[in-house]
Amino acid sequence: MDLQTILILAQDGLTSGAIYVLIAVALILVFGITRVILIPHGEFVSFGALTLASLQVGVMPGTVWLLLILAGIASIMETVRLLSSGAGKELPGVLAVTLVPPLVIAALVKFCIPLHLPLGWQILLTMLIVTPLGPLVYRVAFRPLADATVLVLLIAAVAVHFVLVGLGLLFFGAEGVRTPPFSDVQLTFGTLNVSGQSLWVYAISFVFIALLAWFFSRTLYGKALRAVAFNRNGARLVGISPHLAGTFSFALAAAIGCLSGILIGPITTIYYDSGFLIGLKGFVGAIVGGMVSYPLAALGALMVGFLESYSSFWFSGYKDAIVFAVVIPILLWRSLSSVHYEEEE
Amino acid sequence: MIRRVGFILFLTLLAIVPLFSPYYITMGSYIGLYSIVALGLVLLTGVAGLTSFGQAAFMGVAAYTTAILTVNYDWSPWLSLIIALALTIAIAFILGAITLRMGGHYLPLATIAWGISLYFLFGTIPALGGSTGIPDITALQLFGMELRDEKVFYYLIWVVCLVALWVSTNLLDSREGRAIRALKGGVSMVESFGASGLRLKNIIFIYSAVLACLAGWLYAHMMLFVNPSPFGLGQGIEFLFMIVIGGPFSLWGAIAGSTVITLLKTVLQGILPKLIGQTGNFEIIVFGIMIVVVLQWMRGGIWSLVERLLPPKPNKPINDSSNLPQRIQPARGEPLLKVDTVTKAYGGLLAVKKMSFELFAGEIVGLIGPNGAGKSTMFNLISGELPRTAGNIYFGSENISGMRPPQIARRGLSRTFQHVRLIPGMTALENVMIGTYLRTNDGILAAGLRLNQAAEAQVRAEAARQLRRVGLEESMFVPAGNLSLGKQRIVEIARALCADPVLLLLDEPAAGLRHLEKQELARLLSDLRGEGLSVLVVEHDMEFLMNLVDRIVVMEFGEKLAEGLPKEIRSNPAVLEAYLGGV
Numbered sequence: 043m044d045l046q047t048i049l050i051l052a053q054d055g056l057t058s059g060a061i062y063v064l065i066a067v068a069l070i071l072v073f074g075i076t077r078v079i080l081i082p083h084g085e086f087v088s089f090g091a092l093t094l095a096s097l098q099v100g101v102m103p104g105t106v107w108l109l110l111i112l113a114g115i116a117s118i119m120e121t122v123r124l125l126s127s128g129a130g131k132e133l134p135g136v137l138a139v140t141l142v143p144p145l146v147i148a149a150l151v152k153f154c155i156p157l158h159l160p161l162g163w164q165i166l167l168t169m170l171i172v173t174p175l176g177p178l179v180y181r182v183a184f185r186p187l188a189d190a191t192v193l194v195l196l197i198a199a200v201a202v203h204f205v206l207v208g209l210g211l212l213f214f215g216a217e218g219v220r221t222p223p224f225s226d227v228q229l230t231f232g233t234l235n236v237s238g239q240s241l242w243v244y245a246i247s248f249v250f251i252a253l254l255a256w257f258f259s260r261t262l263y264g265k266a267l268r269a270v271a272f273n274r275n276g277a278r279l280v281g282i283s284p285h286l287a288g289t290f291s292f293a294l295a296a297a298i299g300c301l302s303g304i305l306i307g308p309i310t311t312i313y314y315d316s317g318f319l320i321g322l323k324g325f326v327g328a329i330v331g332g333m334v335s336y337p338l339a340a341l342g343a344l345m346v347g348f349l350e351s352y353s354s355f356w357f358s359g360y361k362d363a364i365v366f367a368v369v370i371p372i373l374l375w376r377s378l379s380s381v382h383y384e385e386e387e
Numbered sequence: 388m389i390r391r392v393g394f395i396l397f398l399t400l401l402a403i404v405p406l407f408s409p410y411y412i413t414m415g416s417y418i419g420l421y422s423i424v425a426l427g428l429v430l431l432t433g434v435a436g437l438t439s440f441g442q443a444a445f446m447g448v449a450a451y452t453t454a455i456l457t458v459n460y461d462w463s464p465w466l467s468l469i470i471a472l473a474l475t476i477a478i479a480f481i482l483g484a485i486t487l488r489m490g491g492h493y494l495p496l497a498t499i500a501w502g503i504s505l506y507f508l509f510g511t512i513p514a515l516g517g518s519t520g521i522p523d524i525t526a527l528q529l530f531g532m533e534l535r536d537e538k539v540f541y542y543l544i545w546v547v548c549l550v551a552l553w554v555s556t557n558l559l560d561s562r563e564g565r566a567i568r569a570l571k572g573g574v575s576m577v578e579s580f581g582a583s584g585l586r587l588k589n590i591i592f593i594y595s596a597v598l599a600c601l602a603g604w605l606y607a608h609m610m611l612f613v614n615p616s617p618f619g620l621g622q623g624i625e626f627l628f629m630i631v632i633g634g635p636f637s638l639w640g641a642i643a644g645s646t647v648i649t650l651l652k653t654v655l656q657g658i659l660p661k662l663i664g665q666t667g668n669f670e671i672i673v674f675g676i677m678i679v680v681v682l683q684w685m686r687g688g689i690w691s692l693v694e695r696l697l698p699p700k701p702n703k704p705i706n707d708s709s710n711l712p713q714r715i716q717p718a719r720g721e722p723l724l725k726v727d728t729v730t731k732a733y734g735g736l737l738a739v740k741k742m743s744f745e746l747f748a749g750e751i752v753g754l755i756g757p758n759g760a761g762k763s764t765m766f767n768l769i770s771g772e773l774p775r776t777a778g779n780i781y782f783g784s785e786n787i788s789g790m791r792p793p794q795i796a797r798r799g800l801s802r803t804f805q806h807v808r809l810i811p812g813m814t815a816l817e818n819v820m821i822g823t824y825l826r827t828n829d830g831i832l833a834a835g836l837r838l839n840q841a842a843e844a845q846v847r848a849e850a851a852r853q854l855r856r857v858g859l860e861e862s863m864f865v866p867a868g869n870l871s872l873g874k875q876r877i878v879e880i881a882r883a884l885c886a887d888p889v890l891l892l893l894d895e896p897a898a899g900l901r902h903l904e905k906q907e908l909a910r911l912l913s914d915l916r917g918e919g920l921s922v923l924v925v926e927h928d929m930e931f932l933m934n935l936v937d938r939i940v941v942m943e944f945g946e947k948l949a950e951g952l953p954k955e956i957r958s959n960p961a962v963l964e965a966y967l968g969g970v
Binding site for chain 1: 432436437438440481482485486488489490491492493495496497499500501503504505507508511624627628631663665667668669670671672674675676677678679682683686
């Protein structure tokens, strides 16, 4: 293997690694705040790519229907909850918050589809459609279980994954899509060709991570979210609503997933179920970080990217088997490097 | 009676199903196979509070092992079963050893990862036939007869399933089983009675893997062909769905769940694609929604509805006396517990600072202090729950500092918990039986095969005796969760007494009790002292202790403030200052 191959593989690894970093960060964020191990995160990834592809060909994306259905279910659940707890006065406000944004987004999409907008606007539209799916999924599936154990939440997460994958097939069919690259530029550094798309991936991942870091360390709301992740009851006592925090973390996770899907769409073909494996690779990174440490998780996610890229060169058929098998030694390392006097639930 | 009739009806149904059509035989065989796997998952998830998405992968290990050994090497299927079992146990042991020390979510994550990994390996390794798999597996031979008939295989599967059900039922109703049922509330309770939480978790994970292995082996010899697809992560998840739908807290939930999911899947696979006008496994949408709804509204699954209609299980008879071995109590006045300049630091914070005090056999010592004085930390240092930073703790003449709770329990220290740690669904009697963990030694195998009945009768009698001793005979068969807090605390004392302790450690036993309950508790403790038992009580209720204890040790800010007879303490100015903020 010559230097050029090494570099090309490194570049591939870095591209997918950057996306896994985004996913790993979202997973830790959601786990910290809601204790949900977000198995369905990958579905936001595939929904991102598939929604963009639908907009490209001028078809109403199925995710819009999903948005409306979830908003409908969430409204019913809110109505029942508020009426049974005697807080009927709040109902109009809550219903407006739950129903109006999805309806506006659906109308906007309907209006925009015939206009054949440029790619940038279509990406924005895609983000607008997929991001609210996060909070709605949280409201419908996880919020009623907020006090359940991690185990119950995990089972619910797997169930949601099943539902979303099934709906992905229903809405988008079994055909795979490739979305157009952000730019067709090919840069040459010595012997190495770098695609414009890869540079976009690096830049956007970097900017997004920097934004998150700024948000969580510099803004009051970001600090409040960290407080929830650190101690739910304590945060509740000082007036931070865990439900609001949960809603926000799911919105962020959906946005990050959607963005990852849009970034990866031009690089690999995305099917309705491709997101699952992509999301799980982000998980491997998150596990390196013990589901708590962002820097370690980012490092782990990059490692997954490189491991995948190099193993696809040497033992192509075993690429995925290797990436997931590596979880076992990682867990061994974590288990040996930490002392545990813990009480589960 | 109704239970028995129901069981006989169930057996009759099983027996006559194959008479209808080959279709029913196939469905019945699948339900039986899946039930075997689901039984293990009920024990793992519903009972022990752990979970695995890798049960299908364990099936795969067994199926591929037997496929390769019988096809390529001409081994007998029975011999390959032994290899498959050994392999399964080894894998489960390694996965468990790696993940079970850490938080509960690591086992499912690890099983997802290795399940996917294995699935890809099955599909890629040429020797395993790739995605086409391995055909022409040797048929099972039993008494010189080849088991190729579907009907015969159906019965074989259900015999295995019923045996697994029987063994699992026995297991739950045994010494180790009770400890496993206690795991969900955290390991510290079972550890304080001498069981190793890690070992129990490992055992139950291996047991569930072994059941999956049996199912995989049966599957391979039923189909006479294996390929990767039935062993993927999706199937592993489906097993978990079966028990969530069927009822994760009951072994029958496994059978109910695998029946419902298997039948529903067949129906939906027929209807949905036609309805939607597109091929695909759309049934997963329905299953996913069902799971979310069940988790939100009906955690006990289908079987909890059935259970509500059934009469309660009859109570087992209790022998009059037990002759479990008893310790020889030390002579009154002998030094029993010596805390020698013990310090516990959390970073720069000293929760306990150079504490020293002694306790002699036959006395009740009260360890008191205002909230945050470090009493509970001191208590946990003695019981081994927390490691100390410096100093030594002696029990008799032996240095017990640095020992873990099970080792300390073995030496005759027995404790209760500040926040009551009873298993709400188990009767008071069963809860108290956990206390005898170290006094009997029947293992998993004996329990599963019901060879432990003599020991069980002893344990039951002993637990009943302790409940009588503390005056709770009438609540013996009440689920612990239905008792008042005062009674629950007494049940905890009975459980501790069941361990035949030399020293009883009570962590705030009067917290949350009403006045009369406190009086009764004090009377009980004083009776126990009369019987020669030594007690260390951590309390902040001065009133409760004053007329009860022989000596009092007062803590404040992690340090010993005073020590002496109750009446001395009552008039000690430093203590009054600490409690009342100055006189």
